[in-house]
């Protein structure tokens with residue numbers, strides 16, 4: 001099976017590989033998948049607590065090339081989106097953009113799960129403080 | 138010498154034809170096209186002579202007493218199917234139990250699965266962490282209903298070489314027919330159906346620098362005389378065990394390939410063993426948490442199988458596949474999404490089974506190629522580890538098993 005050009009590009013030049021400190025204000029972390037299934041994604045967002053806009057995103061992925069490409073693409077898409085907009089990213093958007101074949105759809109599902117997990121983590125950790133910070137200024 | 142890309146190091150999936158094999162085959166397409174079963178004219182005699190000569194060369198390579206014991210098939214898969222199904226059908230009245238191993242190639246495993254659906258009982262003997270079957274486990278699995286023992290000679294993923302002589306001896310003592318899938322061993326290491334007590338022996342041409350589409354099943358004719366129910370009915374060729382016009386050019390190529398293997402085996406296996414060791418030392422010497430799969434001693438000289446912890450196999454291949462052809466037991470390379478059942482059978486964690494890479498060398502690989510592949514593999518694994526959340530966790534001292542993963 002040949003990979004699409006976009007998958008190859010993300011694999012060769014992954015965007016936004018790395019990590020934020022988990023307790024940095026505004027950082028939400030999602031860790032999804034399982035080593036025994038052959039895929040684990042860590043996806044992090046850094047949200048501006050004033051504006052609710054995702055200013056930066058980073059990932060690390062254990063998985064096939066399509067999984068790496070899916071998470072790399074996700075970090076690109078997340079940057080500049082509000083938290084609400086980010087919640088609307090669907091795995092099918094990733095499938096279409098990367099032209100993933102049917103056997104690779106679960107890699108994109110994992111990326112959507114990672115986005116959701118990072119958003120949820122952000123909300124539980126910072127949404128109150130975020131609101132407090134906004135009102136105190 | 139300048140390197141030529143892509144480099145092929147996946148020689149346990151198939152091998153290139155040796156040019157000498159192709160030379161031997163060519164006359165049998167246009168000039169010498171006769172049917173080997175045409176008994177009444179020179180075209181037929183010529184073809185029959187060529188087939189007989191090829192049969193004799195294969196018999197010699199495996200030390201069969203009589204070339205008639207070699208039955209040509211379309212390849213290893215068909216030979217294995219014929220051995221297992223042929224025995225099952227022929228000896229059904231004697232018993233319905235088959236003993237095999239957990240790491241047979243799919244041709245063996247899936248045939249056994251079908252026989253189970255037809256009412257046979259199959260015991261899949263496990264292997265030890267080094268990939269070797271304990272002969273005692275085979276012995277314990279036998280019952281008075283056992284009609285067949287089928288144990289592969291050498292494994293296609295990890296190269297582990299089983300103690301075939303000991304299993305052959307056991308089979309003789311118990312009067313049970315013994316089949317071995319020797320697809321990976323034939324032509325690479327010494328095999329001897331007489332000394333090793335083998336009754337049925339499967340092999341294929343495309344793994345010994347011969348053409349694709351032809352293989353053979355050795356069927357013992359004396360002590361004991363093994364009988365098989367045919368899978369393909371028709372004109373009664375191949376002593377009635379495999380009907381169908383023989384593909385004479387392929388058979389001739391197979392014979393020539395066997396002849397060359399016999400000639401070069403001592404020198405070739407030593408050379409490939411040295412190259413393999415270099416590859417292994419280079420990689421294991423510079424990548425931490427890389428684990429050799431299979432027994433370090435009892436394995437094919439051209440095989441190397443390594444699990445690189447924290448990186449997934451298919452992603453390693455993707456980093457190399459423009460220049461180097463390797464293979465991975467990783468799930469994601471197949472459509473099944475199961476990791477390698479062979480690596481899993483060694484008792485390795487599923488994560489390591491997802492991380493295995495097989496390097497397999499062949500006759501035409503060079504030292505320069507080995508050095509290049511070692512260097513590039515190391516680079517790619519390092520790059521992927523920098524991207525791996527598991528490697529990061531491990532470096533932080535987190536035990537990955539302590540995390541509650543939500544497996545789907």
Ligand SMILES: Cc1ncc(COP(=O)(O)O)c(C=O)c1O
Pocket residue numbers: 149150211212213214215217242244289291292293318320321340341342343352
């Ligand atoms: C161990 C083993 N058995 C059987 C086969 C099947 O042989 P063939 O491809 O000739 O059908 C292979 C093929 O690679 C193999 O490695």
Ligand code: FES
Pocket residue numbers: 038039062063064065066067103104106107469
């Ligand atoms: S991570 Fe398994 S197929 Fe993509």
